[in-house]
Amino acid sequence: MKTTVPKLLPLLVLLSIAVACERERRPVGGAASAPLGAPVYASTASVTAIQNVSHVLEIAPRSADEPAVIDPAALYTQNCSACHQATGQGIAAVFPPLDKSPYVIGDNVxxxxxxxxxxxxGPMKVLGNQYSSAMVGLGATLNDEQLAAIATYIRSNWSNEASPVAAEVFAAAREKWGTRGPFNIQELGEEG
Ligand code: HEC
Structure with missing residues (x-):
């Protein structure tokens, strides 16, 4: 006995170093801290635990370079529907409709x-009805991607079936008009 232990000692030391190295390689916290998209293995964990892990991965904060998810319907609700209404019908004599409006579904995006x-x-006609009110521009609060998402949404919602609008259309408009106040419809071309 006295002779075997010292003989085994170098072997034991080697073994413990190997085990320590193996531990080192494993990320702290195990599966939950695995990189996004990496498969998550759970040998003894219950199905619920796996579901919890994937839930955590889903709501993990996005990295700064990943663009935020744009929700067109929510953007419309937040920025337009107070006046133009969820139905897109507006309010008679006060807020013009977006549904079927030639200003919305026409080719002049x-x-x-x-x-x-x-x-x-100022005064304008939409679908034969007169309006004379004011709409504040949203260019200062929304970026081109958000505006394009709303534009695409209102052109394809309700009974509208017009093509999508690209963010470049908004970028070009900003480039063309620079810093200025609200338009009068005559400046942009009135529909007949
Ligand atoms: C504070 C109320 C208000 C909000 C919010 C508003 N608008 Fe308007 N909008 C108006 C009014 C009022 C007019 C008509 C202005 C006039 O009489 O000259 C108008 C006109 C329009 C027109 C042209 C006429 C028509 O009906 O087709 C479009 C297109 C339009 N708005 C889109 C939008 C979109 C898209 C949003 C959201 C991003 C929005 N508006 C937010 C009040 C609003």
């Missing part, structure tokens, strides 16, 4: 982009 960025004041 630059005009709609300009209205959305800078706003609109």
């Amino acid at each position: 630059e005009r709609m982009a300009s209205i959305m960025i800078y706003g609109l004041v």
Whole structure:
């Protein structure tokens, strides 16, 4: 006995070093701290525990370079529906409709982009009805991607079936008009 232990000692030391190295390689916290997208293995954990882990991964904060998710319907609700209504019908004689409006579904998307960025004041007709009110532009609060998402949403919602609008349309409008106040509809071209 006295002779075997010292003989085994170097071997034991080697073994413990090997075990320590193996531990080192494993991330602290195990599966939950695995990188996003990496498969998560759980040998003894219950299904609920696995579900909890994937839930945590889903709501993990996004990295700064990842663009925020744009929710067009929510953007419309937050920025437009107070006046134009969830139905897109507006309010008679006060807020014009977006549903079926030629300013929305027409090919002149630059005009709609300009209205959305800078706003609109003064008398105008939409679908035969007269309005004379004011819309404040949203160009200072929303970026081009958000505006394009709303534009695409209102062109394809309700009974509208027009094509999507790219963020570049808004960028071009900002480039063209620079810093200015709301338009009068005559400046942008009135519909007949
Ligand atoms: C504070 C109320 C208000 C908000 C908020 C508002 N608008 Fe308007 N909008 C108006 C009014 C009022 C007019 C008509 C202005 C006039 O009489 O010259 C108008 C006109 C328009 C027009 C042209 C006329 C038509 O009905 O087609 C479009 C397009 C439009 N708005 C889109 C939007 C979009 C998209 C949003 C959200 C990003 C928005 N508006 C937010 C009040 C508002």
